[in-house]
Amino acid sequence: MRCIIQRLIAAIVLSIGIVAAAVGTSYGQDKVVRIGYQKYGKLVLLKSKGTLEPKLAANGYRVVWTEFPSGPPLLEALNVGAIDFGNTGEAPPIFAQAAGAPIQYVAYEPPAPKGEAILVPKESPLKSVADLKGKKVALNKGSNVHYLLLKALEKAGVKYSEVEPVFLAPADARAAFERGAVGAWVIWDPFQAAAEAATGARTLADGTDIVANYQFYFSSKTFLDANPEIVDAVLAELSTVDDWAKGDIDAVAEQLAPAIGLSVPVVEVALKRQAYGIKSLTDAVIADQQQVADAFLALKLIPQFIKISDVVRRPGT
Numbered sequence: 250m251r252c253i254i255q256r257l258i259a260a261i262v263l264s265i266g267i268v269a270a271a272v273g274t275s276y277g278q279d280k281v282v283r284i285g286y287q288k289y290g291k292l293v294l295l296k297s298k299g300t301l302e303p304k305l306a307a308n309g310y311r312v313v314w315t316e317f318p319s320g321p322p323l324l325e326a327l328n329v330g331a332i333d334f335g336n337t338g339e340a341p342p343i344f345a346q347a348a349g350a351p352i353q354y355v356a357y358e359p360p361a362p363k364g365e366a367i368l369v370p371k372e373s374p375l376k377s378v379a380d381l382k383g384k385k386v387a388l389n390k391g392s393n394v395h396y397l398l399l400k401a402l403e404k405a406g407v408k409y410s411e412v413e414p415v416f417l418a419p420a421d422a423r424a425a426f427e428r429g430a431v432g433a434w435v436i437w438d439p440f441q442a443a444a445e446a447a448t449g450a451r452t453l454a455d456g457t458d459i460v461a462n463y464q465f466y467f468s469s470k471t472f473l474d475a476n477p478e479i480v481d482a483v484l485a486e487l488s489t490v491d492d493w494a495k496g497d498i499d500a501v502a503e504q505l506a507p508a509i510g511l512s513v514p515v516v517e518v519a520l521k522r523q524a525y526g527i528k529s530l531t532d533a534v535i536a537d538q539q540q541v542a543d544a545f546l547a548l549k550l551i552p553q554f555i556k557i558s559d560v561v562r563r564p565g566t
Contacts (some may be wrong), residue, residue, distance in 0.1 A: 282479055283313045284474070285335030287321040288509050289439045289519065290464065290538075291358075291527070292336055294490045297508055301486045310479060318418055321391040324350060324467070333472040338365075338393030338437070339463050343542045346560055347547055347551035351470040353560045354530055354538075356484055358464040361516065361524035362456030365394050365437040367401060367447060368426070371449035373433060378405035378454050381412050384432035387425050390416035394435040396541055399548070401454050409548060426450075437462075438519035439511055446515050461537055464524070473562065488527045495525040529564040 282305060286292035295301055302312050314458050317323040320337030321344065327335060328350035367386075369375045375384070378401045388394050399409055415422075415431050419440045426434040427448060436444065444450045456462045466487070468480050492500045502516040509516070538557045544549045 267433060280309045281311045281313055282334060282476070282483065283315065283332040284310070285315050285317050285326055285332040286482070287317055287323065288337075289505075290336060290496065291487050291491055293508060294494060294505065295487055297504060298373065298490055301483065301487070302480055304486055304493055305479065308479065309483070319389050319392055321345075321389075324352060327352060327467060327469050330469070330471075332469075333476075333547075334466070334468050336464055336466045337440070339465070339538060339541050340393050340396045340466060340545075341391055342467065342554070342560075343545055344551060346542075346555045346557075347545075352467045352560055353470050353473050354465055354557075355468050355473065356466040356487075356527050357534055359524040359526050359528070360456075360461035360463060361522060362458075362460060362462050363522040364441070364456070364519070365397050365435070365460075365462050366441050366455040367398065367453040368434045368436060368441065368444055368450040369432065369453055370426070370429070371451055373432070373451065373532075374451065378402060379407055381405075381433055381453070382407050383411065383413075385413045385415050385430070386433045386435060387415045387417050387422040387431040388435040389418055389422070390414075392437070393460075394437055396544070397456055397460050398435045400459050404459060412416065420540075438522055439509065439516060442515045442518040442522075443511055446512070446518070458492055463534065463537070465538075466527070468562075470560075484527055491519055491527050494520070519546045530561050534561065535561055 284292065287516050307314055315332060317326065320341030323335045323337055324341050324345040326332045328345060342352055367378065375381065381402065384446060388397060388398055402409055402412065415425065417425060419436060422434050422436065423440065423444060425431045433453065473480055498517060498520045502513045502520055506513045506516045535558050542555050542557060546554055
């Protein structure tokens with residue numbers, strides 16, 4: 250069991266090259282905010298809009314952006330001091346907090362349950378989540394979809410131990426999915442929308458009535474304690490971009506598609522399944538996130554109890 254736990258915690262270990270690159274960009278910079286982002290989401294839009302840089306320049310800060318393939322390595326980068334701010338879904342911060350990372354939740358986006366799903370090939374004989382029993386299922390270890398799979402199996406009366414998880418990053422998982430090496434793939438947008446468009450993949454279940462699929466924003470505790478006004482400035486610009494995105498999805502898709510290498514129609518589908526609003530965490534959201542942590546603890550996927558409220562920035566602090 251110790252080996253299993255060690256392997257799961259190791260899911261948040263970032264490759265040395267990415268961390269070194271992120272840290273290296275900050276050497277010699279006394280006033281810099283280093284932002285980690287993924288291929289998709291509001292931070293990508295903020296980066297492409299270019300509105301944050303002049304805002305922070307007025308305070309004497311420079312912005313350094315680093316892209317990550319998923320949430321676990323992004324939070325490991327925050328853990329080792331390679332970035333100061335970033336966002337992920339529900340599951341990565343659970344593993345990060347359990348591993349002692351100095352994360353602080355600073356905001357969240359409302360639920361987007363349709364933005365992640367369990368996919369099967371178009372011609373697959375699998376018709377329900379219950380049919381996954383005994384099958385190989387590809388997913389990114391320690392990511393939001395880890396929790397979706399866990400709860401979807403639970404709802405279908407299948408034990409987590411009765412499927413064979415195959416832990417792969419999105420690109421490798423899609424390759425395995427397309428060649429039939431796995432029976433199903435648990436994935437999030439925009440990879441989800443891209444697979445549906447390109448392969449005709451069917452949805453066994455998305456997060457509807459199963460999981461919330463929140464997105465969270467984080468700062469390192471050290472950076473937040475020293476620079477609360479800079480974190481507030483980043484969140485304010487994110488809210489501005491969010492308002493624009495919510496009001497003009499077609500324009501957002503046109504801008505975002507080239508940056509992430511997907512077609513405009515695919516990006517539009519993903520954007521319509523996304524949630525909008527950058528908000529301070531509420532007691533209800535904290536309680537929901539505590540349920541995620543408790544579920545992972547019950548399966549011994551994390552080594553000890555963690556208290557989410559211990560690492561949440563409250564409004565006005």
